[in-house]
Amino acid sequence: MRMVTLYDGTPVPVMGLGTWAMGGRSRPDPAQDQRALQALADAFAIGYTHIDTAEMYANGHAEELVGQALRGLDRRRFFLTTKVRPPNLSYRRTLQSIDGSLRRLGVEQIDLFLIHWRDQTPLAETFRALNEAVRAGKLRYLGVSNFDLAELQEAQALSETPIVTNQVPYSVATRSYVRNGVIPYCQQHGIVVTAYSPVEEGRLRVQSVLTAIAAEHKATPYQIALAWLAQQPWVITIPMSHNPEHLRQNWDAAAIELTPEQMARLDGLA
Numbered sequence: 001m002r003m004v005t006l007y008d009g010t011p012v013p014v015m016g017l018g019t020w021a022m023g024g025r026s027r028p029d030p031a032q033d034q035r036a037l038q039a040l041a042d043a044f045a046i047g048y049t050h051i052d053t054a055e056m057y058a059n060g061h062a063e064e065l066v067g068q069a070l071r072g073l074d075r076r077r078f079f080l081t082t083k084v085r086p087p088n089l090s091y092r093r094t095l096q097s098i099d100g101s102l103r104r105l106g107v108e109q110i111d112l113f114l115i116h117w118r119d120q121t122p123l124a125e126t127f128r129a130l131n132e133a134v135r136a137g138k139l140r141y142l143g144v145s146n147f148d149l150a151e152l153q154e155a156q157a158l159s160e161t162p163i164v165t166n167q168v169p170y171s172v173a174t175r176s177y178v179r180n181g182v183i184p185y186c187q188q189h190g191i192v193v194t195a196y197s198p199v200e201e202g203r204l205r206v207q208s209v210l211t212a213i214a215a216e217h218k219a220t221p222y223q224i225a226l227a228w229l230a231q232q233p234w235v236i237t238i239p240m241s242h243n244p245e246h247l248r249q250n251w252d253a254a255a256i257e258l259t260p261e262q263m264a265r266l267d268g269l270a
């Protein structure tokens with residue numbers, strides 16, 4: 001698996017697994033548990049180690065399912081990302097949110113902790129809690145999500161440890177964070193871009209360029225869309241899937257070698 005390397009040398013795989021809609025959407029849906037646990041087990045068997053979740057997903061239940069799926073496995077093999085939701089960005093609530101995520105995931109440390117998106121709370125207040133939690137060993141790395149350039153730079157100034165990622169929507173069809181300057185800035189400054197909704201929530205429009213390049217690689221158009229992300233410097237991605245075939249295809253997409261000419265054709269799609 002291709003890796004990006006964090007500032008201290010820690011490798012993070014370019015292909016991770018998203019968990020939005022696992023075990024419910026805005027609230028827990030126990031009828032979905034078995035399906036989610038099976039998807040997580042399938043993903044672990046394939047080799048996925050970076051799991052992206054959030055306290056918001058199924059109102060904490062996605063984290064519980066990730067914790068359940070990890071039970072009995074070697075914790076050190078996995079890289080767990082989770083996020084604090086905006087109503088919890090005050091100093092006190094951020095600390096409570098971190099403890100809640102640790103409990104639901106059943107771990108002693110979260111690898112990467114993100115502010116899910118900004119609200120009115122001054123960032124300095126949230127970072128007071130985040131910096132404290134890093135010093136206490138509860139969080140390993142800090143990052144942000146859906147931050148524009150000014151917000152990202154403010155976070156960098158407030159964080160006692162380097163901001164390792166900005167998790168943003170990014171796909172062959174969605175380039176808003178290229179246009180607003182965030183992705184070029186991250187790539188110039190060694191900040192990982194975590195591309196979310198990389199296949200447009202399963203509604204990727206399969207254009208002829210994707211079909212043609214897919215045929216050249218005996219791959220699916222979705223795999224080509226993911227390969228285009230995985231091949232870019234400082235970009236990792238976290239597609240979600242419950243389908244074992246898709247999980248395998250997404251994993252294998254990171255190994256597809258697109259030529260510079262194919263990359264350029266895909267660059268030109270949006």
Ligand SMILES: NC(=O)c1ccc[n+]([C@@H]2O[C@H](COP(=O)([O-])OP(=O)(O)OC[C@H]3O[C@@H](n4cnc5c(N)ncnc54)[C@H](OP(=O)(O)O)[C@@H]3O)[C@@H](O)[C@H]2O)c1
Pocket residue numbers: 017018019020021052053116145146167168195196197198199200201202203222223238239240241242243246247249250
């Ligand atoms: N930070 C944020 O604000 C934010 C926002 C959105 C998402 N995220 C994170 O990013 C993750 C990924 O984004 P997402 O879940 O919104 O969208 P996504 O990964 O682009 O799409 C997921 C959907 O695509 C389908 N799919 C996946 N791989 C496929 C393949 N190879 N071929 C065909 N269909 C495929 C899945 O269906 P099947 O189950 O049938 O495969 C699923 O319905 C989330 O799960 C979450 O962890 C973060």
